[in-house]
Amino acid sequence: MKLVLDTSAILSGMDFAGEVYVPSGVLQEARKSGLDPRLEAVLETKSRVFEPRNRDLRAVSQASLETGDDASLSQTDQEVLALALQLEAAVVTDDYAIQNVAARLGLRYQPALLPGIRRRVDWSFRCRGCGRYWPQTLEACPVCGAEVRRYRRRA
Numbered sequence: 001m002k003l004v005l006d007t008s009a010i011l012s013g014m015d016f017a018g019e020v021y022v023p024s025g026v027l028q029e030a031r032k033s034g035l036d037p038r039l040e041a042v043l044e045t046k047s048r049v050f051e052p053r054n055r056d057l058r059a060v061s062q063a064s065l066e067t068g069d070d071a072s073l074s075q076t077d078q079e080v081l082a083l084a085l086q087l088e089a090a091v092v093t094d095d096y097a098i099q100n101v102a103a104r105l106g107l108r109y110q111p112a113l114l115p116g117i118r119r120r121v122d123w124s125f126r127c128r129g130c131g132r133y134w135p136q137t138l139e140a141c142p143v144c145g146a147e148v149r150r151y152r153r154r155a
């Protein structure tokens with residue numbers, strides 16, 4: 001199965017079974033936010049990096065307007081969806097806006113972390129800007145650039 005990973009999927013460090021594809025913008029974003037070098041080495045050997053096509057980016061932009069998710073999708077989020085359109089692949093993401101637009105485009109999607117795993121991981125890093133959770137400490141949020149803080153969970 002062909003899988004297109006978004007930044008949260010990359011940073012999850014999960015080992016995905018199947019052919020893994022990454023838009024070039026997502027890889028740059030993950031590097032900027034302090035991608036673990038070991039994880040990057042795995043990515044470089046296991047994944048293929050692609051530039052999405054303009055016509056697919058336009059289709060994604062149109063679909064996000066239709067679902068009302070256009071303000072929630074970053075440039076790299078759109079690249080993830082455009083690449084999935086091109087490859088007719090499933091998107092791996094924990095981002096609801098991406099999942100929503102993927103459904104609109106007729107693309108399959110799957111969460112980066114399975115629900116059972118999500119509970120075990122105990123998320124403790126959260127962006128102060130967009131509110132996304134990240135599985136590791138980061139210098140800045142890969143999506144919005146805001147500060148990522150340790151998040152104290154209620155017991």
Ligand SMILES: [Zn+2]
Nearest residue numbers: 127130141144
């Ligand atoms: Zn953010």
